[in-house]
Amino acid sequence: MASDGVNLSVRKGEIHCLLGENGAGKTTLMRILYGLYQPDEGEIVLNGNPVHISSPRAALSYHIGMVHQHFRLVPTLSVAENVVLGLDEGTGPFLNYRQTGKKISQIADKYGLVVDPQAKVWQLTVGQQQRVEILKALYREADILIMDEPTSVLTPQEVDQLFSTLRTLVDDGLTIIFITHKLDEVMEISDRVTILRKGKAIATVNTADTNKPQLAELMVGREVVFRLEKNEVNRGEGLLVVDDLHALNDRGLPALRGTSFDLHEGEILGVAGVSGNGQRELAEVLTGLRHASRGHVTLAGEDVTNRSAREIADASVAYVPMERKKMGTVPNMTIRENLILKSYRQRPFSHGMFLDNNAAGENARRAMSEYQIMAPSIDTAVKVLSGGNIQRVVLARELSGDPRLIIAAHPTYGLDVGATEQVRQILLAQRDRGAGVLLISEDLEEVMSMSDRIMVLFGGEVMGIVDAGGAKIEEIGLMMAGERKEGVESASAKVA
């Protein structure tokens, strides 16, 4: 249930924030408002009238506009062309460039959104592209604007510009719904804020009447965190040292801005944080799948920065990726083949250039029984397996060979209760064996109960590292929402 009996009321002419961590239900709610999803129950009331929003076009007809987190712009077209795309205005098939350009400039000037209507979108900065997205909505006379995590791609200066734009819009009578997980922003820009947790709307408060710790507490809750039965941590030697790591994401924006931490043998270091704050890029840099532009990664004393994926795998590093089907396995190939995906070059799986299918078969049978992979045979294609079984295949493969370092990204995502339990036990067993485990997860409970230490990533930086034993969930919530732990310096303040 993504949204469970959510009641949201927004006043005209206000900036209303929706605050929550991943999976809290913010995006689902907004998609319903924009006509991308249909609610099973409940109703939407607009200006006193109940409405049915069946598609984005319908939403636009109700003057609801949305600025997505990932822009829906066509890079090779100009600003004016993008603004006009999809519109069925009454002006016929011909595009009067001058008229459109003038109208765009009018709107832009009115709200202080500086942009050249003739410029091609690919030439614009991200901040400017976002302005085009806003212009698109304004051109269609939206008076309710939904913004989905708009600052995730902006520089601090651009954030300031955005906020001043939003204030101008509101002064003109627009209403803005602003989805975020960053407390700074909530406090700075909103009039009221609704906190969502696990699909429910927990509370709606006036921003002026609250503060960050309170919001953080509402965001993550106060309930007793479910504690796993686990052995005492037996922290061994230093295994992994990450120093001042910088990396870009797929869109060319900085994803890691000076991440530094260390990990020891025999412990689980949990990485908490709302997704999109650099976790994925961190995992990829550490496994050789992404280039680090600055900084160092040291594994057992050896500098492995920017080594290839194969070299890092050979250095006994295991990676359980979040995208099981897209990256972790070859879904069309069999269990037997997937299990030797990384080790096929070594004996006993190959002799010279020939593969030994029998050895692979032996290996598969053993793995299936050891990890309880449920499948008709070792030659079943991976893509017909359930999520839990696919993950078992990935684990069986990655953990064979007793790796020193295990990077597990969202390992229980989408799994049923039994599989989740099993995966957690496996990881704990690895930690008891002496491996170092970096556990990235959006499930805060999971991070808190499984980790020995917890690190929080926000905006590509480490907000703080705490011992799991004494950590309080509100403390972690605060860090997840952008508040640095006392004593932790900003990495970007350290100028090289």
Added chain:
Amino acid sequence: MGWESWVISTFARALAYGTPLLLGTLGEIFAERSGVLNLGIEGMMIMGAYSAFVVTYTTGHPWLGILVAAVVGGAFSLIHAFATVTLKANQVVSGLALTMLGLGLSGVLGRSWVGLPLFTTLRNVTVPGLSAIPIIGPGLFTRQNLLVYITMLLVPILWYILFHTRIGITIRAVGEDPAAADSLGVNVDRVRYLCVVVGGVFAGIAGAYLSVAYRPAWTEGMTGGMGWIVIALTIFAFWNPVYGLLGSYLFAALYHLSYRLQTWVSPELLKAMPYVFAIIILIFVSRGTLQKRMGSPAALGVPYTRGEE
């Protein structure tokens, strides 16, 4: 005055041979701009040539033949559109299958029509006034059939449609980023169907031109690989109708001159030029910003399914 008549005849021949190339290229530009690769042009062209010949021969009305050819080409391309857009089948295979089908079908059906003479062809027209301009006049505007002039006029019209109208923006968006267009309420499938059919119609007319005007006759396989040249010319044109005009006429001129230029350049190597240039251009526009400025539509060749991100 020798070189003048040489230039004039080159212009004239370039126009004559370049027109079917241009027609085919214009159609393929539209199809590819919407993201669909149509390798079936050769098949559509020859079916157009065949049907135009048959209709013209039996009715004596060449324009009727051209019309029927357009419909036949469009019908063929409808198959391609259905297979690739609705069934999301592989565009390469569908196109090749249509070419084989078109070649085979026209060869089979056209057997009894081979060698029949066609007396009613398109009349030649001379443009008053413009034909008096020295050199260019006699070269470009004298005694060409009407279809040549219509094709020339189509170029600025299609250019305008593609770059300055709402439908043009929609087409280009669908070819670049169908997901973005879809999220804005554009019916991606419908746009692609339209563009593929336009491509087929134009290919049919191009074929008709060959059998009714250029060389009024029917022979099996008379398109002689023109469809493949069109694919190369589409790239050479950077998917822009205006460059398409330049490329088509340029290639036609070179083709005509290839025998005269024999002493300097082998005619065969000259004829290979469009293909070589196409590859060079693809390499040229594969880098970063050039790709965005002038490169191929980003979604070319990829079937679109909503929700696959």
Added chain:
Amino acid sequence: MQAPKWLNIERRPIPSGRTIFTVSILAIVAALIVMAIFFAAYGVSPARAYGAILHGALGNWRGFSETLRRMIPLLLCGVGLTVAFRAQFWNIGADGQLLFGAMAATWVALFSGLQGPLVIPVMFLAGFVAGALWGLIPAVLKVKMGINDVITTLMMNYIAMYVALFLIHGPWKGPSVRGYPLTDIFPPAARIPTIGDTHVHWPTLVLGLVLAIVAYIMLNRTRSGFEIKVVGENPHAARFAGMSELKTVVIAMLISGGLAGLAGVGEVAGVQLRLLDPNQISMGYGYTAIIVAWLARKNPLGVIITAFFFGVLMAGGDVIKVNLGLPFQLINVFNGVIMFFLIGSEIFMRYRIALRRA
């Protein structure tokens, strides 16, 4: 795809081997039925036409030799294409790679000065290398620069054709052929032995059969084959597993182009015995081989069967032309029709379609 309300369309998770086989057979049968309609339209009874094809292509030695002759290049090209297709590389350029193999063999035969028993093996080697290199270029362009493989291989077919035309019209025109665009006939040392007075150049056939088995072993039992399959199925996972996409695709295309090159050697040194008009040499084998490879479900051993099947078809086309007066182009129609039925059958394999019970 929006399904109409009265149809229930659900995705099949993975088609069983039996389903694949059945659906392929159905596609062939459907195409044969369509052809039967054409025969009838020409006033020839389908039974008689198919009878003539079978008898002509299989029933007598002359016809069977023609079948084998057609099968050889289809087999070699088809096997090569299965390797390329497994790496998800759309090699439409087998015709061009074949031509380059033919040109290389011609050079060895007529212009290299080589004599004696070495000539034939060297021709094969040169042909393989030439075809492989011609296939290498589009491979590198795709992996390094993201350039569409379909378009580059297609363009290179025509470039190869014009290079061959240039050679036979110009520097390689045989002094003994009085102005025709042909090279001289190959000296005896450069002619691949044939069976009797047929066109069946059996060493190439044997080579093809052996290479089909080798390709099968390679794909299923070697490291390179494993890498090709992984890179083709899921390039992300391949990267994750530390495989080099470039190296893998290059290997696949070297093999694919090389095999097509071998086919070219066979055509020019086994059948035509000289280099002539490219269309006479490649005869669209490269395109037909696409169907051959696809029908064999990208399995090199299956290609042996499908290449034979299409060999029968092409030989049959000659038969119906000569004996029944039906146009040879019907074969092209058949090819087109069967490709469409194969496309359609892919849909049937991916989705289970049933009438929805209200």
